Amino acid sequence: MQQVSSLVKTDRLVYFLAMPNATRRSERSRQAILTAALDLVEEAGYARTSIEGIAARAGVGKQTIYRWWPSKGAVLLDALLLPSEGDEGVEPLPDTGDLAADLKHVLRATVDELRNPRYDGPMRALATEILHDPALHVQWSERIDGPLTEIREVRLRSAQAAGELPADLDLALAIDLIWGPLFHRWLQGSGPLTAEFADAVVDSALDGLR
Amino acid sequence: MQQVSSLVKTDRLVYFLAMPNATRRSERSRQAILTAALDLVEEAGYARTSIEGIAARAGVGKQTIYRWWPSKGAVLLDALLLPSEGDEGVEPLPDTGDLAADLKHVLRATVDELRNPRYDGPMRALATEILHDPALHVQWSERIDGPLTEIREVRLRSAQAAGELPADLDLALAIDLIWGPLFHRWLQGSGPLTAEFADAVVDSALDGLR
Amino acid sequence: MQQVSSLVKTDRLVYFLAMPNATRRSERSRQAILTAALDLVEEAGYARTSIEGIAARAGVGKQTIYRWWPSKGAVLLDALLLPSEGDEGVEPLPDTGDLAADLKHVLRATVDELRNPRYDGPMRALATEILHDPALHVQWSERIDGPLTEIREVRLRSAQAAGELPADLDLALAIDLIWGPLFHRWLQGSGPLTAEFADAVVDSALDGLR
Amino acid sequence: MQQVSSLVKTDRLVYFLAMPNATRRSERSRQAILTAALDLVEEAGYARTSIEGIAARAGVGKQTIYRWWPSKGAVLLDALLLPSEGDEGVEPLPDTGDLAADLKHVLRATVDELRNPRYDGPMRALATEILHDPALHVQWSERIDGPLTEIREVRLRSAQAAGELPADLDLALAIDLIWGPLFHRWLQGSGPLTAEFADAVVDSALDGLR
């Protein structure tokens, strides 16, 4: 759920094949709905945001939402991806040859995004909603988590090739070890979520606590 | 949110002072409600569990729930603490002198608890509910997260005293680094949650990825 | 509250102007609600009839009742008017030229209606409900009591023109004197409510007790 | 329901025989309950007056009400009789030898009582409640309506003896004819309830409309 704003919708086509004739779709309404959804979640919180409320705020009939999205969470997922809509793919992680520096750069950016109230709320909501909604979890995995994992693994493999990391390192474990602490502090509030924390996580993860 | 079942209610007194006359409270109803809540969450999931449903299953008036708990999440929090109700305090982490071994023991136990369907569901629900409900977050912090952090810090300080960890180590960071990956994998499903994973997390956190 | 079944809704237009878009209203639901209301009041009495119960019996959502009626009494008022719904206006009282005979005819009919269990219960309920609910009282006055008073006055004026009643008679007083005793006996149970009683009331009211 | 304030409880004994040991009864609580009931009905109306509310206002436990009265209406009935509690019996109607004058006197007094907001509300409530509550109806008949009918019949019989009324007059009919119009206008609001109206009713009832 980090750097979401640079993701793209990778599977628009497949998504739309199961849908009504998308060519007739009102772009005006789509934008209004996604914007209204973000606004309401920011103002009132996810739990107090209803589809009825989104429709009213967007000046749209309820059916127009139900026609294009299966759930409130799905609307929000699209809303989060709104800024990165025109992008061609996920921007890869920086690769300057210095793994620690690159990771610190990325984690600092993530910290910034998590502290932006416009995205923090919806992302918290999504992160929790996918626990209860399998269909949403699939969307989340394919369109957000998958691409993020992909570019992270790319960077880590590059580090392995450069000898910065062991060749036999379990990449999934490495990702949990680097991004897990950030995630934990974000959701649990176990401490301040700062750039310094991001740096310390990277150093500790790479070199160990002792 | 791990090893919850060995926690105690640390602040019963304060809690009850703000409540209706607790001496007249029906212990029978209280037990029935907490049990029904766990049952329903296990059977149908948190989202499909309603207060009305809990009351019906417990054979209790709705008002009896509203009288003693402010929200569905608060009921669940008490329900999770039900097994540890008589305990005098939180059991401290094991301290054999071998930090890595002790942590592996603890994380394996946590993994077991997270895979127990009776507790996984409610704990997922709570972990997400506290993101939206500040009052619940306070309860969570005071009654679950705080005590857990406490015993973890105790064990880490002991390791510092024994020279196993640097004396100037940021303990909050250390906790995030050790328990964060577990938490991440639990909620994000980024990989299998196994005893082997627990072991690998401990080793990597202590010695670093490289 | 007599001869209700021959009344019409005199102010449909005004009534609907203040309502939700009435053109989309489900006639099926409306009928089901009114019928269920009458059934339940007949079976269980007004006090034990709940809006929830009406909705359940009618196979209708509660909101559908609350959308179109402000109170249980209002539903019942419409329910009482259901049989006369298509009528063009209130049927005038008979005018054969013999006031006493005509009034006896009318009062006997009223006695019959008040003894019909399907209407007696709801009408008792309404007659009492309007004492506590001003909005309902207005509806009652406009749609039931007003038209009834109107046709009674017409008949009495005709009698004045025919010289059967003094030209300066206070018509409101006359109506109270003729229908009041019936009303009193109906609600107070001060004696049997029979055709003979109706006849005696007419004779006594017209000629005096002494 | 007229001149209630001069009635007495005619059957205290019988009433109490079915009750808990009345000797222990707290007179202070009884007074407080009856007063609170009248107050609340006057302030908020009968429908919005709850037994719970009466208990709270009277500073009394709910059980104390349920112990001594079977229903809200029964409380109100006692409350209405509170002022006449010490009386020995119902005061007979005046008998000056002039029936019309005496009846006008009585009906004017009744009009005054019906216009007193402290009694109008409760009496309306009772008049309607007895329609739905048979047990209350019995109490009403025995303790209010019966005695009133009694003294009215006494006066009418006196008039028969004096030749002011036919010897074969149906007294129940006569009572309906005299008091019915008042009752009708009171509950239906079919016109102003004034002393003039009372006079006109007496004249018309005695001499006929024509």
Add this chain to the structure above:
DNA sequence: AGTTAAGCGAGACGGTACGTCCGGTCTTGAA
């Protein structure tokens, strides 16, 4: 250019659950 079928706004519909109020019963401790 006219026809037609979709998407659209609006919002009524059958439902479920909410959180509250109160009914009538039961229990506790003080007087």
Add this chain to the structure above:
DNA sequence: TTCAAGACCGGACGTACCGTCTCGCTTAACT
């Protein structure tokens, strides 16, 4: 034993939304 206090089970309240549906209107695509 009564009382004030108030917890208890239960049922109904009136409201908020759910997801589905139907109505006319608008609008784009294909005659």
